[in-house]
Amino acid sequence: xxxxxxxxxxxxxxxxxxxxxxxxxxxxxxxxxxxxxxxxxxxxxxxxxxxxxxxxxxxxxxxxxxxxxxxxxxxxxxxxxxxxxxxxxxxxxxxxxxxxxxxxxxxxxxxxxxxxxxxxxxxxxxxxxxxxxxxxxxxxxxxxxxxxxxxxxxxxxxxxxxxxxxx
Numbered sequence: 572x573x574x575x576x577x578x579x580x581x582x583x584x585x586x587x588x589x590x591x592x593x594x595x596x597x598x599x600x601x602x603x604x605x606x607x608x609x610x611x612x613x614x615x616x617x618x619x620x621x622x623x624x625x626x627x628x629x630x631x632x633x634x635x636x637x638x639x640x641x642x643x644x645x646x647x648x649x650x651x652x653x654x655x656x657x658x659x660x661x662x663x664x665x666x667x668x669x670x671x672x673x674x675x676x677x678x679x680x681x682x683x684x685x686x687x688x689x690x691x692x693x694x695x696x697x698x699x700x701x702x703x704x705x706x707x708x709x710x711x712x713x714x715x716x717x718x719x720x721x722x723x724x725x726x727x728x729x730x731x732x733x734x735x736x737x738x
Contacts, residue, residue, distance in 0.1 A: 583716035584724050586731060589738050591686070591710045595633060597736060598690045599657055602628070602708055605694055610730040611723070613696045616703075629695045629705075633660035636687035637667055639679035648677035698723055713737055 592598045605611075606626050613625035632655060639648035650667065654660040664683055667673060674681050691709045698704065704718040706727060715727050731737040 580719050581717055582719060582721075582724070583714060585712055585714040586728075586737070587712045588736070592690070592736050594685050595657055595660060595688065595690055598692075598708065598710065601734060601736060602631075602692045602694070604734075605706065605730075611696055611706075611726045612699065614699050616697045623695075623697065625697055627695045628692055630691075630693040631655060631657075632689075632691050633657060634689040635660060635664050635667075635683065637664070638682045638684065639674065639677035640682055641679045647679040 592601065606624075606628060609625050611626070615625050616623050632653060634651060634653045636651050637649065638646055639650075641647045650673075652660075652663050652667065654663055668681055668683055670681075689710055691707065694706045694708075696704055696706060698718075698720065700720055700722075702718055702720060702723065704723055705716045707714045707716065713727075713731055715724055718724060
């Protein structure tokens, strides 16, 4: 029986942030800046007859955690919501915060603590050397995956060092 022989060396790297990104708006600014300014000097490409931008958002998720408290500030309920867009996240939180029937059902007042929220977005990038790699942002870390050329990681790291929230 034949053995598998490794023919590429695909790598991944993670940067854990010193403190979580402040809120969904700050998170969006960082992700959108990569898409619009292309700090990694990625290039457009064609695959399977489809044209792709140099940097594309391939996945995103936004979660909100809300807590219901009684008059004594004791937790009497909670809800967690997940959305696939920032617009959905903001609209969903607003609807839940304004829902008198939900607050009544929980016998408490709803509290939205943004520190409990979670965000993630994955960008697909096409390096001039031909490699396609991913940059994944979460509220508390930045990761680069599916690359083999260390110069790719160096570009991402150099850029991340210029973004205060990614320290």
